[in-house]
Amino acid sequence: MANTKGSRRRFGAVRQLRSGRWQIRYRDPETNLYRNGEETYRTKRDAEIALTQIEADMSRGHWTDPDAGKVPLEEFADHWLKDRDLSARTRERYEGVIRLHIRPQLGARMLAELTPAKVRAWRTGLIDAGVGEATVAKAYRVLRAILNTALDDGLIQRNPCRIKGGGDENSPERPVLTIAEVYAVAGAIQPRYRMLVLLAAFASLRFGELAALRRSDIDLEKRVIRIRQAQSELATGALEIKLPKSAAGVRPVAFPEALAAEVEAHLHWFSENGPDGRVFAGPRGGLLRRSNFHHLWTAALTASKIRRVRFHDLRHFGNAMAADAGASTRELMHRMGHSTMDAALRYQHMRAERDRVIADGIDREIRKALAPKRRKPGQKGTPAEESGAEVARG
Numbered sequence: 001m002a003n004t005k006g007s008r009r010r011f012g013a014v015r016q017l018r019s020g021r022w023q024i025r026y027r028d029p030e031t032n033l034y035r036n037g038e039e040t041y042r043t044k045r046d047a048e049i050a051l052t053q054i055e056a057d058m059s060r061g062h063w064t065d066p067d068a069g070k071v072p073l074e075e076f077a078d079h080w081l082k083d084r085d086l087s088a089r090t091r092e093r094y095e096g097v098i099r100l101h102i103r104p105q106l107g108a109r110m111l112a113e114l115t116p117a118k119v120r121a122w123r124t125g126l127i128d129a130g131v132g133e134a135t136v137a138k139a140y141r142v143l144r145a146i147l148n149t150a151l152d153d154g155l156i157q158r159n160p161c162r163i164k165g166g167g168d169e170n171s172p173e174r175p176v177l178t179i180a181e182v183y184a185v186a187g188a189i190q191p192r193y194r195m196l197v198l199l200a201a202f203a204s205l206r207f208g209e210l211a212a213l214r215r216s217d218i219d220l221e222k223r224v225i226r227i228r229q230a231q232s233e234l235a236t237g238a239l240e241i242k243l244p245k246s247a248a249g250v251r252p253v254a255f256p257e258a259l260a261a262e263v264e265a266h267l268h269w270f271s272e273n274g275p276d277g278r279v280f281a282g283p284r285g286g287l288l289r290r291s292n293f294h295h296l297w298t299a300a301l302t303a304s305k306i307r308r309v310r311f312h313d314l315r316h317f318g319n320a321m322a323a324d325a326g327a328s329t330r331e332l333m334h335r336m337g338h339s340t341m342d343a344a345l346r347y348q349h350m351r352a353e354r355d356r357v358i359a360d361g362i363d364r365e366i367r368k369a370l371a372p373k374r375r376k377p378g379q380k381g382t383p384a385e386e387s388g389a390e391v392a393r394g
Contacts, residue, residue, distance in 0.1 A: 272285070
């Protein structure tokens, strides 16, 4: 369109179009060629303000090429996932979140088109569709991470994921078993998996960490288990042995003295031979799989008449016991193998001597709970108490 009025400036230029609206022009710092602004303005003053803003952004190094964000989110997400150094299991989870919850609604949109309002509408749509709260939070965190990379790459000027608490998971409080209940379930499961239950509870270990344990990882004299690796099970059924998902996951964990004799007996009867022998293996030497163990766990809950809880809830139980034994937040982070955003709070600041004190505190509570209680003549205890008392006598 022809120029009817124009104005030369120190930086760029503004001109009025035949339509009556105003357009800006400025030099692209990358190509040194003039380019027209992305939009037109109602008044000359509005156009000059926009041009001044662009000049200020360039001088501060904050200017972003408006054409850079003309990349479909799904295309950028594919490259983002490909370039990240992820474990096979984590990559599988991210792929699922992108495929199921991000790509259908937002995948075809250009990065530059995404606004806080569009992100809010997308998240609300997931919730209205009945997607679980934890899944919505995970999808939001993945989208935010993708767009943070787009921001770092200069493709967008601001991350539109600006929902306060959008990535937080407010999951229901998980049930906490009693010590007697833990022993009741451990007593009801196959003997070769009894120690799996007890270490998950009293040492706060993950299933994957237990499945990857080797004989050389256990120091009976010091009552310490050294977590060096973890096993993950992919959707394909393949098993992967890898480093724990964070640096804090590589850690020593002390276990209570009340378990020492049973740990030694387990190593003798059920573990593979040699320093590299697996601590937990199937009856025919098979690999420990979460998918198969789930059936054994469910059967043990039924046999012991304990309410339905997840195997992972044993870690919650162990964390609560460690807190009751006087562990600080930092010590709990170490014992559970959690990392934080602040490297100063990572587990290496935890003293091994203090972890032993925590384990001893748990040990006192175990012995107190399992000590025979005085009853009237002929009175019997609950099934869980009888099981715990039997363990204590053994």
